[in-house]
Amino acid sequence: MTITQPDLSVFTTLESEVRSYCRSWPTVFDRARGSHLHDEDGHDYLDFFAGAGSLNYGHNNPVLKRALIDYLEHDGVTNGLDMSTTAKRAFLEFFQNTILRPRELPYKVMFPGPTGTNAVEAALKLARKVKGRETIVSFTNAFHGMSLGSLAVTGNAFKRAGAGIPLVHTTRMPFDHYLDDRTPDFLWFEQLLDDSGSGLDQPAAVIVETIQGEGGINVASPQWLRALAQLCEQHDMLLIVDDIQMGCGRTGAFFSFEEAGITPDIVTVSKSISGYGLPMSLCLFRPELDVWEPGEHNGTFRGNNPAFVTAAAALNAYWTDDKLEQQTLAHARTIEAALRDTAAHHSGSAYRGRGMVWGLELPHPEHAGRAARRAFQLGLLIETSGAHDEVIKLLPPLTITTDELDRGLRIAQRAVYETA
Structure with a gap:
């Protein structure tokens, strides 16, 4: 693909230096549909980034778009704060009947604010309020958001450094496989909890990702997650x-923890919950934890009604049966086979993932960066992750076709080969 250097002057002169993704993909995007983005010069890009996971159902999904347009043409409420609206009612009913009840999950639903870090902040705040303790345990290479509370439980040194103040009241523990299985799971954690001289204040909660996306596609095993849940129960966390x-x-499953057979006390959900890339997040928790006073935690944009509309449409379109889940698991086998073949031809590399989130770890971080840049030149959007950006991260839309997936994987393989 021949790419003419676009005029980016308005972005480079007026927009803050904090921008990041646009530096990896130096073009001006104009349209998007399904698994494709198009720039203003007409170039087509397969999207294996999916809005950092906020577009699981693809760009401008026609079913969700129709629901949104109909709602707006009807002059539906846009900003409802926490007022009761028809859009919110429809979402809550769909969510309860399609997601919670079939899984026998008892959760109350809280709309904390429109982004993922808002949901994490609410979860941490609620846990501390319920238990009357300050300490939160998180894990090595975790990423939970960029606001101060979320940063405190995030592991990445670069992101933490941006806080400008001490990030306190948290303790880090090793994630699954962090010590290459040389020690039993939770040996250190249990020792600290059991020893009154360890200096570890009794934690209010433990926060964990079942798969660390930004941390490098580190996958926690179901056994590890079950052991963690048991440890939390034993120690009142x-x-x-x-x-x-x-x-x-x-x-594959709607919640990533379903495979482990656990029921967390609190769950944070955002990114693809709206289905359309519209800002929306949820904090879910057991009913007995609902100790909030009215207005004790709020936010102007927590009632994003257009997001409720597309969220309900997504649940109705994709979660009343298991077709999408089965397709995701089939695509997973295709991705795994491609990465297995690629890793076999590159000494020191490794691959890992579940469902439709996969990573290829290369022995030299600069190789991953070169491969991602070459993929862009070949018409594929992929990003890197991991502490040193050493992992090529594949995050295609769940609705991608088999042909699109195969073509994107071939481009990714070619990019790795050509930049070795």
Whole structure:
């Protein structure tokens, strides 16, 4: 693909230096549909990024778009704060009947604010309020958001450094396989909990991702997650699962923790919950944890009614049966086979993932960066992740066709080969 250098002057002169993704993909995007983005010069890009996981059902999904247009043409409420609206009622009913009840999940639903970090902040705040304790345990290489509370439980040194103040009241523990299985799971954690001289204040909660997306596609085993849930129960700690990127079907089932057979005390959901890329997040928790006073935690944009509309449409279109889940698992086998073949031809590399989130770890971080840039030149959007950006991260829309998936995987393989 021949790409003419676009005029980016308005972005480079007026927009803050904090921008990031646009530096990896130096073009001006104009349209998007399904698994494709098009720039203003007419170039087509397959999207294996999916809005960082906020577009599980693809760009401008026609079913969701129709529901949104109909709602807006009807002059439906746009900003409802926490007022009762028809759009909110429809979403809550669909969510209860399609997601919660079939899984026998008892959760109350809280709309904390429109982004993932808002949901995490609410979860941490609620856990501390319920238990009357300050300490939260998180894990190595975790990522939970960029606001201060979420940053405190995030592991990445670069992101933490941006806080500008000490990030306190948290303790880090090793994630699954962090010590290459040389020690039994939770040996250190249990020792600290059992020893009154360890200096570890009794935690209010533990927060965990079942798969660490930004941390490098580190996958926790079902056994590890079950052991963690048991440890939390034994030591009176709440278990918070951050399902912001890995929920909404990304791993196959709607919630990523379903495979482990656990029921977290609190679950954070965002990104693809609206289905259309519209800002929306949820904090789910057991009813007995609902100790909030009215207005004790709020936000102007927590009632994003257009997002409620597309969220309900997505649940109705994709979660009344298991067709999408089965398709995701079939696509997973295709992705795994392609990465297995690629890793076999590159010494020191490794692959890992679940459902439709996969990573190819390359022994030299600069190789991953070169491959991602070459993929862009070949018409594929992929990003890197991991502490040193050493992992090529594949995050295609769940609705991608088999032909599109095969073509994108071939481009990714070619990019890795050509930049080795």
